[in-house]
Amino acid sequence: MAKDIYMGEVSRNEEIRKDFFLMKVTLPSGFVEPMPGQFVMIRIAGLNDPFLSRPISIYSFSRGRSNCSMELLFRVVGKGTRILAGLIKGSLVEISGPLGEGHFAIPKAGNIVFIAGGIGIAPLSLFAENLCRKVCRSSDAMTFYLGAQSADGLIGLNRVHKYCGNIIVCTDDGSAGMKALVTKAFQKDLKKYDPMDTAIYACGPRPMIRALSGMLDAEYFCQVSLEERMACGVGACVGCAVAMKDDLGQKTYKRVCSDGPVFELKDIVWE
Amino acid sequence: MKVEIAGLKLKNPVMTASGTFGYGEEYSDYVDLNRLGGIVVKGLSLKPRPGNPPPRIMETSGGMLNAVGLQNVGVDVFIDEKLPFLRRYDVVVIANIYGESYKEYAQVAGKLSRAKGVHALEINVSCPNVKKGGLSFGSDPRAAAEVTRCVKAETHLPVIVKLTPNVTDIASIALSVENAGADAVSLINTITGMSIDLRARTPHLKNITGGLSGPAIKPVALRMVWQVAQKVSIPVIGIGGIMTAEDALEFMIAGAKAVQIGTASFINPCALVEIIDGIRHYLDENKIKNIKDIVGTLQT
Numbered sequence: 001m002a003k004d005i006y007m008g009e010v011s012r013n014e015e016i017r018k019d020f021f022l023m024k025v026t027l028p029s030g031f032v033e034p035m036p037g038q039f040v041m042i043r044i045a046g047l048n049d050p051f052l053s054r055p056i057s058i059y060s061f062s063r064g065r066s067n068c069s070m071e072l073l074f075r076v077v078g079k080g081t082r083i084l085a086g087l088i089k090g091s092l093v094e095i096s097g098p099l100g101e102g103h104f105a106i107p108k109a110g111n112i113v114f115i116a117g118g119i120g121i122a123p124l125s126l127f128a129e130n131l132c133r134k135v136c137r138s139s140d141a142m143t144f145y146l147g148a149q150s151a152d153g154l155i156g157l158n159r160v161h162k163y164c165g166n167i168i169v170c171t172d173d174g175s176a177g178m179k180a181l182v183t184k185a186f187q188k189d190l191k192k193y194d195p196m197d198t199a200i201y202a203c204g205p206r207p208m209i210r211a212l213s214g215m216l217d218a219e220y221f222c223q224v225s226l227e228e229r230m231a232c233g234v235g236a237c238v239g240c241a242v243a244m245k246d247d248l249g250q251k252t253y254k255r256v257c258s259d260g261p262v263f264e265l266k267d268i269v270w271e
Numbered sequence: 272m273k274v275e276i277a278g279l280k281l282k283n284p285v286m287t288a289s290g291t292f293g294y295g296e297e298y299s300d301y302v303d304l305n306r307l308g309g310i311v312v313k314g315l316s317l318k319p320r321p322g323n324p325p326p327r328i329m330e331t332s333g334g335m336l337n338a339v340g341l342q343n344v345g346v347d348v349f350i351d352e353k354l355p356f357l358r359r360y361d362v363v364v365i366a367n368i369y370g371e372s373y374k375e376y377a378q379v380a381g382k383l384s385r386a387k388g389v390h391a392l393e394i395n396v397s398c399p400n401v402k403k404g405g406l407s408f409g410s411d412p413r414a415a416a417e418v419t420r421c422v423k424a425e426t427h428l429p430v431i432v433k434l435t436p437n438v439t440d441i442a443s444i445a446l447s448v449e450n451a452g453a454d455a456v457s458l459i460n461t462i463t464g465m466s467i468d469l470r471a472r473t474p475h476l477k478n479i480t481g482g483l484s485g486p487a488i489k490p491v492a493l494r495m496v497w498q499v500a501q502k503v504s505i506p507v508i509g510i511g512g513i514m515t516a517e518d519a520l521e522f523m524i525a526g527a528k529a530v531q532i533g534t535a536s537f538i539n540p541c542a543l544v545e546i547i548d549g550i551r552h553y554l555d556e557n558k559i560k561n562i563k564d565i566v567g568t569l570q571t
Binding site for chain 1: 313321325327331335339342514
């Protein structure tokens with residue numbers, strides 16, 4: 001027995017853009033430092049409605065002298081996130097985590113490329129920060145492609161600016177950056193990236209990941225962080241299944257929560 | 272706190288429900304498995320099953336729907352790779368079994384009976400999310416009895432039959448499997464249901480329908496446990512939306528000798544242990560020496 005459910009206290013919960021919230025939670029010092037790509041299951045302490053906890057990826061983490069502090073970036077998409085959005089300073093939340101066996105692997109390649117759609121920036125910007133601060137990768141080696149429907153959905157750019165030398169912003173409606181899908185912007189640059197010397201990391205809506213899988217052949221190292229509805233978060237309920245190739249190339253269902261949430265793009269089976 | 276079910280000696284009446292606790296390993300970082308009355312592992316079939324395509328789950332008011340479709344590693348991999356882990360613990364292990372035919376049920380039962388570390392079998396004749404077998408055996412008293420006989424013929428282990436609530440008269444199915452030699456019955460499995468995405472006008476689950484679990488189904492489960500307990504003389508194991516020790520005690524008062532906890536573990540991995548401690552506390556507070564003394568004590 002090593003893991004526990006931690007009681008966290010909301011220290012800030014701010015709507016940084018319409019429907020996008022950044023929640024800061026103070027946790028006991030026993031909380032293990034997450035690896036980029038890992039997530040937590042969060043629920044409001046003592047409340048059974050909404051019934052299930054919500055999986056949210058970790059945006060930032062810091063350790064103080066007597067406690068830890070974690071930021072969660074989320075978008076209001078339904079009942080659970082709407083209720084989380086209503087939490088005020090001092091609210092108590094139950095958090096289990098960090099969860100997920102699959103996380104982003106530290107690249108050896110010279111070029112590091114991030115591709116994020118909307119809220120997908122959360123785990124990728126944490127990873128960029130870690131690479132910069134902990135592995136001492138130069139910001140010049142890191143390129144960040146960020147896409148959103150419109151300028152309103154571009155969040156977390158300030159943080160990306162701190163760690164990534166090259167930033168390409170795209171919006172569907174052209175209200176900021178290029179008027180293009182983020183995958184199209186990346187595809188234009190693809191020739192620049194030698195598959196032997198490039199590591200690609202992506203997180204975003206399923207169509208974005210699928211488009212990437214259509215343009216990257218298996219030579220490229222590309223890891224993606226996936227999302228799925230979850231009940232337990234630890235691999236027991238097998239609810240968050242995603243079709244993947246196994247070692248023999250056969251289709252099998254893996255669990256986003258425990259086998260992932262980060263997988264290799266080439267292993268995904270598109271059904 | 273000790274209870275005995277069909278010769279199985281349980282430390283306490285609280286077990287995991289099949290399909291909600293994996294193969295024990297998944298929650299072993301959160302729960303001391305030695306404390307549990309029993310571990311009922313995820314349903315096992317003769318061959319590995321990939322399960323249903325996603326989405327497989329959807330939250331509902333006071334519960335959730337699932338249509339996992341019995342994804343499992345298959346009985347051979349379970350015995351070789353999962354069972355050794357469980358043998359490290361001093362806990363009763365109950366293997367839940369599933370087949371697409373009488374013969375398959377019997378084969379799975381035979382393999383598990385020869386494996387070291389399996390203490391009982393629970394026959395799943397009640398999964399609503401698979402095309403063949405499962406529910407089709409559990410909703411017909413004759414088929415349910417035949418599965419029971421086939422499994423009993425292959426095993427020396429106690430046999431529990433897990434019943435579906437998706438029938439008109441659950442007590443008649445219970446009676447039928449009792450007559451066929453079942454050593455106990457457990458009930459209820461999930462109630463079939465569905466959920467619709469209004470914007471897209473599509474079902475939330477790829478399987479369209481799924482099984483409802485969680486506190487939303489507790490009143491139905493309690494009623495069925497009570498009805499069955501009146502009719503059969505073999506032990507009844509109560510399942511369905513138990514979240515707290517109070518819920519568990521209600522099932523015991525309705526006639527259950529033991530209980531299984533399922534969906535509660537998803538939202539609180541420590542629920543099992545909290546329920547065990549809560550029952551202990553209730554017994555102490557009410558000066559009840561033996562937990563058996565509350566079973567079936569419903570005043571009507």
